[in-house]
Amino acid sequence: MSDEATTDEEKGIFGGLFVNKHVEYIKSLDKRHDEIEYWMTEHLRISGIYWGLVALHLLGRENELDRDKIIKYVKSCQNTDGGFGGHTGHDSHLLYTMSAIQILVMYNVLDQINGDKIIAFVKSLQDESGEVSGDCWGEKDTRFAFISVAILSFFHAVDQFNMDGVIEYVRRSMNYDGGFGSQPGGESHSAQVYTCLAALAIAGRLDIVDRDRLSGWLAERQLKSGGLNGRPQKLEDACYSWWVLSSLKILGRVHWVDRQRLCAFILSAQDTEDGGIADRPGDIADVYHTCFGICGLSLAGFDKYPLDEIDPVYCMPVRIAERAGLRSWMNN
Ligand code: GRG
Ligand code: ZN
Secondary structure: OOOOOOOOOOOOEEOOEEHHHHHHHHHHHHHOOOOHHHHHOHHHHHHHHHHHHHHHHHOOOHHHOOHHHHHHHHHHOEOOOOOEOOOOOOOOOHHHHHHHHHHHHHOOOHHHOOHHHHHHHHHOOEOOOOOEEOOOOOOEOHHHHHHHHHHHHHOOOHHHOOHHHHHHHHHHOEOOOOOEOOOOOOOOOHHHHHHHHHHHHHHOOHHHOOHHHHHHHHHOOEOOOOOEOOOOOOOOOOOHHHHHHHHHHHOOOHHHOOHHHHHHHHHHOEOOOOOOEOOOOOOOOEHHHHHHHHHHHHHOOOOOOOOOOEOOOOOOEHHHHHHOOOOHHHHO
16 A cells, blocks of 8 residues: 555455455465464464465455465375375365365466366265265265365266265255254354265266255345354354355345345454454454455445455355356356
8 A cells, every 4th residue: 555545445445345455465464473473373384375365365356475485385185095185195175175276277277287186185084975075084074075076076077976876965954944054963054065066066966955044044134234154043153144144045045135234244353453344343363254245245246346256165266167167057
């Protein structure tokens, strides 16, 4: 920002969105080596890069990160089993494999890694019943059902998977309220709802969802503050702007929440001094909530700044999902 900047727009503030501050915040994350958070989040560094890159894309400022350095780093996180760890030398996990691939797709360099090894890694995590684990230690979760299907779809290889088994696993995790839990019998939670809907969307099986019932449950997540919670009786949190709204977007019912009040809540959770967005006003900002807060603004149609449009299934810009041939889920 120049010293002479006087208007909000010159300072990079648009309708209350502190664009320049958020860009500087994201760019600073790689340099904060003297902060405890930097070292405590090492195990998920690759996801941190993914969240930062998505946020920058939506703000139209993706070129502000060092592309070559990031691509080299992502490649360094791949292990001999084909999967990626959260940092160089860390064990493979589906969560980080997903983030790594999303970064490579955003940089349009997916062809620079060995896709067959990744496909083999993903296939090794599905059991005979169709359930999917996150890593070789066997924790099963509907999050991993989505991630496995999504990763295979990046390589246009879903036909190599037991898709009927995955769909049955997701269907068994559906509850009477229309929502989904982390496993059969698990409480409905909006983040799990997103993963299950996204998996079904890619599989072309949204027909098994009770759209009205589930959309009603999702709309009830909006509280007086305008913010959304993840499940009944819980606090609002900026990240649910993504988990809830992406779900409603997949179901074609984003208008079932008050989008203006939601935008106001997200903006109220910004750190207007140092940049970044927190879970709720007054808390410390982090890159995860910064990413999903901005994703929420994009889905909610915030129109004071030209935010890029986000794909609600893949959580990356629509134009990138289009370039990668990933938009056929919309035919559901
Ligand atoms: C491509 C966007 C994208 C994601 C990949 C990682 C992933 C798939 C999904 C994660 C979904 C997620 C955040 C699951 C957590 C669900 C859960 C049970 C959270 C409960 O956390 P609490 O109890 O939060 O701390 P609440 O708000 O319920 O109090
Ligand atoms: Zn949160």
